[in-house]
Amino acid sequence: MLPSKIKPFLYLGIFYLIISLIIRIVFLFHPITTASFGFFEVIKVLSIGLLNDIFVFTIASTLLAVYFLFLSNSKYKKPYGYIIFGALILFFLYILVIPNNIFNQYGGSVSEIALAFVGIKALFFGLMLFLPSKRIKIRNVLYFITLLLYVLLIIFNAVSEYFFYNEFGVRYNFIAVDYLIYTNEVIGNIMESYPVVPLFSAILIVTLAITWFIYKKTKDELLELPNFKQKMVLLGTFIVMVSLSILGVSSLMQIRSDNVFADEIENNGLPKFYWAFTHNELDYFQFYPQINQQEAEKNFLSQYSEPALQRNIIPEQPELKKNVVLISIESLSADFMEHYGGTLKITPFLDSLADRSMMFTNLYATGNRTVRGLEALTLCIPPTAGESIIKRDDNKNKFTTGSVFKSKGYNVKFLYGGYSYFDNMQDFFAGNGYDIVDRNNFKPEEITFANVWGVADEDMAKKAIQTMNAEAKSGKPFFNHWMTVSNHRPFTYPDGRIDIPGTAKSRDGGVKYTDYSLRMFFEMAKKQDWYKNTVFVIIADHCASSAGKTELPMDKYRIPAMIFSEGFIEPQKFDKLMSQIDVMPTLFGLLNFNYQSKFLGQDVFKKEFQPKAYIATYQDLGLVKDDHLTIISPVKKVKQYSLQLEPSSLAPEFKLHYDEKLIRNPEQKLVNDAISAYQSTSFWLKEKKLNR
Structure with missing residues (x-):
């Protein structure tokens, strides 16, 4: 009986192999495939492709195997059935009634998804428990739905791979990962670019037809379920097959030839997607516009007084060995503060501190994720395609702000209220010489409030x-670098601190509570002996949102930043355009540090400083310079916008909003400047020239 249980796997597997073969043949004859293939090379591509597909389907059928493993009639017998059903009902009520349940801590729709899943599970279990005569019909319905999802995913993946190859000439890479992150933008692009209704209708019709065919051929397998021993045999066999398939996929991905198209076509998109997701890189030199490497480096380095990657920074005044506290604030858009045009009055302390600080009024974050902000403040380099360096494998022994401080005899620490393994922060900071203080260092009595992101900012203070x-x-x-956490969904914090209750779960409350916690920190710091000999750098990691009318909306990257030190830093405003990567080189200039620099940011008070900013997503890389925004993107695309400052009726005068107008004929010098910056940075990272 057991061999017959593999019929669903065989039918689905054969269907998957046929679809994959069709896609592979389409790619071979696609106009974008400019390489030529001999007969034996075609046979090689199709053979390796077939092996890839077999291995991938074996791994992907894990969920179907688990589904069959848990099919049983015995679990509905007394008293087990009633115990399981009662547990499901209690779990459902826990999610529904308890406001601070474990799923709510994650914010978003996680709680609603969990509620729906548990509710559906409880409903069907109850029906099969109390209506045993209908059990076969109910099980058939669930089996049909399971098959439907598999068939739909197979077809949808094939269609997605076609359109992806049609645009980029490769299987899935980090751009596909990026598409999952920017769901709204991607869906909007699809709706505008393709005949969605006919396409989705065709997918649905084919899915239903194939599902019904496989269902009719295999549904009798549910009439007699395997016993425990047979299930164990099935499980053991499947574990061996999946293990061999994982090794097989990994080995086949290592095969490389001189024909890039052959490599892409014989590969399978799903392992490539997984690889991109875990490696977080997008090869600049494969997807972006380029110029001669020597020309790119010469052009990029011309902005420095010493046009070399490693430069001697020699100040005219003696060094100042002041303590430095860098506070990067989670998701603090510039216009949350009154000094940047905000009207909500949710940052009273930061606004009061700005009056006594060196305030940067025209500063832009490099990205829209915390790890991108940490990268900019730690490595002081432009963002690169793909994920932040913090989340990459090759993220250690870099030239960092911490390494400069260490060379001057400083203790260097990274402080974070959550568990720093999140977003690979622990691996990055520890691998670059920082000591780490995170939630693991807290005693229970030191925590007054915590959510999924970590302890409340006041506890971290x-x-x-x-x-x-x-x-x-x-x-x-x-030198201590503190990353705050409370201004992050679900925006929960202790009640009674501010006039917005923590149960409101509002972003305004998150911002105002962080402001409250920073006030507490500075009030405590002012009482310490080290306070007067300390410089505080306060800056956002990125804005609260990044969506806008263009790929890189300027106002969604503008962040507040200030340097404060009583008796040392005179209150002033710096209004020139600058980047997040310029902040720490500027601080080192204020401290008169004598060091050899590999930073690509600049001291904004040096005469050679060129006002500019780097802003980016995972794939769109932008340079803001000379009232233009130049964007380079995959498939060697270039766009340029003219930036015109929109007049604002809102006080104060630092309310900056730009109207971005697309230019038909981009200024080539600015295009070359953008390419030079990103190509040079990518090359130096690849060659490990930005290491210590």
Whole structure:
């Protein structure tokens, strides 16, 4: 009986192999495939492709195997059936009634999805428990739905791979990962670019037809279910097959030839998607416009007083060994603050601090994720295609702000209220010489409130003071980089601190609570002996949102930043355009640090400083310079917008909004400047020239 249970796998597998073969043949004859193939090369491509597809389907059929593994009639017998049904009902009520359940901590729609899943599971289990005569029919319905999802995913993936290849000439890569992240933009692009209704109608019709065919051929397998021993045999066999398939896919992905198209066509898109998701890189030199490498480096390095990658920074004044506290604030858009035109009055402390600080009024984040902001403040380089360097494998032994401080005898730490393994922060900072203080360092009595992202910012503020006091006693200066967490969905925090309750789960509340926590931190810091010899850098990691009318809307990258130090930094405003990567080189200039620099950001107070900003998503790389925004994108696309400052009736005068107008004939010099910056940075990272 057991061999007959593999019929659903065989039918689905054969269908998948046929679809994959069709796609592979289409790719071979696609106009974008400019390479030529001999007879034996075609046979090789199709043979390796077939092996890839067999291995991938074996891995992908894991969920179907689990589905069959849990098919049973015995679980509905007394008392087990009633116990399981009762547990499902209690779990459903827990999610429905308890406001602070585990799923709500994640914010978004996680709780609703969990509620729906548990509710459906409880409903069908109850029907099969109390209506045993209908059990076969109900099980058939669920089996049909399972097959339908498999068939739909097979067809949908094939269609997606076709359109992706049609645009980029490759299987899935990090751009596909990017598409999952920017769902709204991608759906909008699809709706405008393709005949969606006919396409989706055809997909649905074919899916239903194929599903019905496989269902009719295999539904009798549900009449007699395997016993426990047979299930164990099935499970053991499947574990061996999946293990061999994982090794097989990994080995086949290592096969490379001189024909890039052959490599892409014989591959399978799903493993490539997984690889892109875990490796977080997008090859600049394969997808972006290029110029001669020497010309690119010469052009990019011409902005520095010493046109070389490694430069000697020699100040005219003696070095100042002041403590430095860098506070990067989660998701703080510039226009949350009154000093940048905000009207909500949710940052009273930061606005009061800005009056006493060196305030940067025209500064732009490099990206729209925390890891991108941490990268900009730590490595001081333009963003590169794909994921932040923090999340890549080759993220250690870089030239960082921490390494400069360490060379001056500083204690260097990264402070984070959550678990720093998140977003690979622990691996990155520890791998670059930082000591780490995170949630693991908190005693239970030190935590007054916490959510999924970590302890409340006020608890981290107290821990920061405790850490800095200990460092001050060592006799060495310290550099502490603190990343806040409370201004992040679900925006929960202790009640009674501000006039917006934590249960409101509002972004305004998250911003105002972080502002409250920073006030508490500075009030505590002012009482410490080390305070007067400390420079505080306060800056956002990125804005609260990034969606706009264009690929890179300028106002969605503008962030607040200030440098504060009583008796040392005079209150002033710096209004020139600058990048997040310029902040720390500017600080080192204020401290008169003498060092060899590989930073690609600039000290904004040096005469050679060129006002500019780098802003990017995972794939669109932008340079803001000379009232233009130049964007380079995959498939060697170039766009350029003229930037015209829109007049604003809102006070103060620093409310900046740009009207981005597309230019038909881009200025080539600015295009070359953008290519030079991103091509040079990508090359130096690839060649490890930005390492210590």
